[in-house]
Amino acid sequence: MNKKANFGYYLLRSYTWMVQLFPLRVNYIFSSFLFVLVYYIFRYRRDVVSTNLMNSFPEKSSDEIVQIAEKFYRFFCDSLIETFYYDRISEEEIKKRHSVLNIELLEKYLAEGRLVILAFGHYNNWEWNCSLNLHSKYSGNVIYKKLTIKSFDHFYYRMRAQFGIRPIERSDSYRQLITDLRDNKSSATAFLMDQTPRKHEIQYWTTFLNQETAILTGTEKISRKLDAAVIFCNVRKLKRGYNRLEFTLIAEHAKDTAPFEITEKATRLIEAMIVECPEYWLWTHKRWKHKREEG
Numbered sequence: 001m002n003k004k005a006n007f008g009y010y011l012l013r014s015y016t017w018m019v020q021l022f023p024l025r026v027n028y029i030f031s032s033f034l035f036v037l038v039y040y041i042f043r044y045r046r047d048v049v050s051t052n053l054m055n056s057f058p059e060k061s062s063d064e065i066v067q068i069a070e071k072f073y074r075f076f077c078d079s080l081i082e083t084f085y086y087d088r089i090s091e092e093e094i095k096k097r098h099s100v101l102n103i104e105l106l107e108k109y110l111a112e113g114r115l116v117i118l119a120f121g122h123y124n125n126w127e128w129n130c131s132l133n134l135h136s137k138y139s140g141n142v143i144y145k146k147l148t149i150k151s152f153d154h155f156y157y158r159m160r161a162q163f164g165i166r167p168i169e170r171s172d173s174y175r176q177l178i179t180d181l182r183d184n185k186s187s188a189t190a191f192l193m194d195q196t197p198r199k200h201e202i203q204y205w206t207t208f209l210n211q212e213t214a215i216l217t218g219t220e221k222i223s224r225k226l227d228a229a230v231i232f233c234n235v236r237k238l239k240r241g242y243n244r245l246e247f248t249l250i251a252e253h254a255k256d257t258a259p260f261e262i263t264e265k266a267t268r269l270i271e272a273m274i275v276e277c278p279e280y281w282l283w284t285h286k287r288w289k290h291k292r293e294e295g
Contacts, residue, residue, distance in 0.1 A: 007151070009151040017088065020087075031078050032077075034080070035074050039070065048284055052288070072278075094128065094134065095134050095135070098245065099242075100245045100246075103247075105247045105249060106247055107138060110187070110188060113184060115181055115228040116188040116229045117223045117229070118190040118231055118233050119191060119230060121192065122194055123234075123235055123280055123281050125243060128243060129235065130142055130161075131165075132188070140190070141166045142167050143168055143191050166187075168189070178225075191218075191219040194216075196287055196289060201216075206263075208270075209275075212292045214290045217263050220254070220261075224257065227253055231248065250265045
């Protein structure tokens with residue numbers, strides 16, 4: 001890193017040190033203050049969130065949409081605080097705060113020497129999923145996109161890797177996983193599946209949250225090429241500061257699935273998760289910026 005990026009990185013780490021001076025319950029007091037700033041004063045992406053919610057839940061009243069939006073912004077501020085708190089959290093504390101319900105489903109395929117693809121969404125605090133290695137003796141990877149701001153990129157890379165998870169840059173994902181397969185290294189690799197594909201990459205459309213939606217298919221392509229087992233990950237919030245990761249099997253052998261079957265199943269599971277508790281999804285994201293062309 002250059003000096004400017006280096007300064008930015010240590011500035012972020014200094015802030016996480018201050019956050020860790022207090023228990024998380026105390027930091028939530030600042031989160032509540034941050035909510036007032038973000039929601040009422042700066043009105044951060046309020047129009048985007050409102051439009052996304054209204055289009056996703058046309059059956060809900062205006063009052064219900066406002067209630068979901070407020071709950072989302074409170075969660076959004078909590079999530080920011082939790083991410084900074086996570087940077088210096090102990091193994092013991094994160095295992096209590098981010099538990100796993102059925103790790104045996106994941107380890108069944110890893111014990112067979114298989115590669116496992118974990119399908120995630122931008123739901124609840126997805127950064128805490130990087131602690132998964134603490135619940136398993138097998139290795140794990142997380143696919144990420146390199147950030148343009150080097151100080152932020154270095155900060156998030158180091159934070160995600162602190163408990164042994166291996167961050168892999170998106171463009172290197174297939175190359176690295178095929179190398180692991182050839183070296184007989186079983187591992188679980190997390191892919192976010194609710195991101196917006198670039199326009200020239202769109203190959204699949206489906207109805208998602210009552211809207212025609214372009215869906216990323218890269219996760220399915222890699223899964224089928226590697227004949228991976230594909231597992232969906234639902235991060236349920238138990239209470240403020242406590243989550244539970246739950247696994248659902250999508251496909252035992254990806255190569256045996258029909259085209260777009262994995263993508264469609266994962267999309268339906270993400271949708272069901274959002275409908276159950278909509279306030280925990282990333283509504284500030286411009287998910288529907290691409291429109292399906294007629295004909």
